[in-house]
Amino acid sequence: MTSSYLVLTAPGGTDTNHEKTRFIRDGFTVLGFLFPWIWLAFHRLWYYAIAAFLLQSLGGALADRADLWPVGVAITFGTSLLVALEGQNLRVRNLVAKGWDEADLVSVDSLRTAEEIYFSNVPTDADSRAAPSPQWDPTSHAPRHGSATSLGLFGFDGGR
Secondary structure (H helix, E strand, O other): OOEEEEEEEOOOOOOOOOOOOEEEEEOOOHHHHHOHHHHHHHOOOHHHHHHHHHHHHHHHHHHHOOOOHHHHHHHHHHHHHHHHHHHHHHHHHHHHHOOOEEEEEEEEOOHHHHHHHHHHOOOOHHHHOOOOOOOOOOOOOOOOOOOOOOOOOOOOOOOO
């Protein structure tokens, strides 16, 4: 199954080893669904974590009441589903607001492949230095005319 990975580079440009470059998978997150406010807090999305905690608490309180349990379950499930589907987008928007740049979008099957594809297109210091070119002597490679055979076939001397 193909996933999309957003590539974010650190504010102020990338470092030489690209250690601060982040790959964020755009898609459903299971941990965000199971533990929404903990997942948000882990990724330092504090206001969203507080809002998710309050909504989950409200949903839990309403689920304890006999007449409002469907509303409570709907609020709890809705909060979990929203974080699972949009949590990664919240992470990206938070980092972009802090100055990170969206460098690329890579659609592949795994994170490892996304890193390989992205870093294969990034110029390195080795690419910026010109490779020394060998000094070729054009006279040593000049074609020689004569009775040389080609691939073991008879030579062609201009006649039949």
